[in-house]
Amino acid sequence: MAANSAEGIRWNLTDLFSSHDDPGIDQTLSDCRARAEAFSRQFRERLENSARLTPQQLLEGLQELESIDEALSRVDCYSGLLYAADTARPEYQDLEQKVEQRSTEIKNLLLFFELEWLKVEDAVAERLIDDPALKPYSHYLSSLRRFRPHTLTEPEEKLLNEKDNTGRNAFGRLFSEITSSLNFALEKDGNKEDLNLSQILSLLHEPDRKLRQRAMDTLYAGLAQQGQVLTFVYDTLIQDHLTMDRLRHYPNPMVQRHLFNEIDGAAVDTMMQVVESNYGLGRDYFKLKAKLLGLSHLALHDQYAPVGKENRPFPYEQARLVILEALGAFAPIFREIAAEFFAKNWIDAEIRKGKRGGAFCASPSPQLHPYILCNYTDNLRDVMTVAHELGHGLHGCLSRKQSYFNYDTPLTTAETASVFGEMLVFDYLVARQVDSEVQIALLAGKLEDIFATVFRQNVLTRFEAAAFAARKEKRLTPELLGSLWIEANGKYYGDAVEMPESYRWGWSYIPHFIHSRFYCYSYVFGQLLVLALYRMYREQGDSFVPKYLALLEAGGSDSPEALLKPLGVDIHDPGFWQKGFQEIGGLIKKLEGLVAKV
Ligand SMILES: [Zn+2]
Helix, strand or coil, X not given: CCCCCCCCCCCCCCCCCCCCCCHXXXXXXXXXXXXXXXXXXXXXXXXXXXXXXXXXXXXXXXXXHHHHHHHHHHHHHHHHHHHHHCCCCHHHHHHHXXXXXXXXXXXXXXXXXXXXXXXXXXXXHHHHHCCHHHHXXXXXXXXXXXXXXXXXXXXXXXXXXXHHHHCHHHHHHHHHHHHHCCCEEEEECCEEXXXXXXXXXXXXXXXXXXXXXXXXXXXXXXXXHCHHHHHHHHHHHHHHHHHHHHHCCCCCCCHHHHHHHCCCHHHHHHHHHHHHHCHHHHHHHHHHHHHHCCCCCEEHHHCCXXXXXXXXXCCHHHHHHHHHHHHHHHCHHHHHHHHHHHHCCCEECCCCCCCCCCCEEECCCCCCCCEEECCCCCCHHHHHHHHHHHHHHHHHHHHHHCCHHHCCCCHHHHCHHHHHHHHHHHHHHHHHCCCHHHHHHHHHHHHHHHHHHHHHHHHHHHHHHHHHHHHHHCCCCHHHHHHHHHXXXXXXXXXXXXXXXXXXXXXXXXXHXXXXXXXXXXXXXXXXXXXXXHHHHHHHHHHHHHHHHHHHHCCCCCCHHHHHHXXXXXXXXXXXXXXXXXXXXXXXXXXXXXXXXX
């Protein structure tokens, strides 16, 4: 049956502009350009002579800068959304390209502000940041300066930027080219098929055990063939990273990432230790899963095998009702806001040719409401996707009290509302499900999602750190990387999952290691933070709700640590992170009960 219950569910973008040829688009772009030029003329000099800069002048400057950025975000958002909804229409492609180019030009005119602000002497900057008039911008101004001790002179930075194109960026491109052109020949249903990397990875979720095993063997054999180059690329990038750490005075390889995330490294260390001390929960689940699959022991290729029974098709209208009920039970305001998304057509859910795949929520600015794109195919996963994106949407609506510079959150807390929204809808669905087999599928799916984020990303980060430490001693070889990988994974899988010899190549295709080093712990942080907050909600009941709403309303107006404090959260306290595992333990208990019943 074709899944089409979301047919006709399209967003209405006229709150932004009336159409792709609305003269308002060009008008906004030329206005912004003129304002940016005037701003640059006036403010460059003021910042260069910062000793004489008054708080009032800086305040006016920031307000103008913010207002230009915000006006620009309306155009950026509109062209981006039009294009996402219909990538094949030439006039949308043209608009997207035109806006991208003109908006980059305008942003380049304004770039001097951040650079000059970094150059301002500490004493002068502190005087300005501490001035009461600048209070609304104190977080913005001080967080811009966090990279100051690690920024080189302008000619040095320019030189590095240019040389990076033939240096580390080139190695990144080489990695992408190799992994995207990998070809895996696999026998399936009696035919030989040529598969790419994502196709072969998706076979690990198939019900047929022999097929899963063949897919995994083929995957690692294929990677091993490229092993020498993949090792060389990774080795070079680690060495480049270590060199840059030395030149930029970073005390260890993770510090730069911590600065981006606005997180203290000590809190990350604590979190990772707590995750590691709970690996046993993962093993408990894998033993349970072996039982469900009728196996004495789980092999690595069984990790993602489906269990339980799939739910019936889930029409879009039913998803809408379930989500509104589940969110409303938490807080009436959640229901009210979410209902607006459906009623006012801020969601584009139908499947169409030319529409972008996947799902996202765009929250352009406090002056505008968010928009959601998804591709609804009538299954339960899509219900959770809508709940996830609506969580982002709630966050985007509630934080409209903030000004533009205080609107967005850093990566570590960006998923707070989305994952929380998913948890609310998930619990609602499990509680109302009468078929135990379906409940099993729901719980197993949820646990595996959580493990892929919390445990696996922690393993990945530990491996990364071990590879960096090893590189300080000597060049990395396939043997060495393979051993470090097996060691990091062995701590997690232990005696519960059997790893094949070929799994030594498991590290070699992971793009984060290449393109965004030490990024993976941010996923752990985001997911575990929400599980712990969710636990607090269940412990505290309704008294938790206003505190949580205040957190969302605060947007990105302060660091995650400061914003979480009023909830009684101390991210340096292992006890806080452990709460997340109490929640996970509860899910496993529930699953054990169901397995005993069937
Ligand atoms: Zn998200």
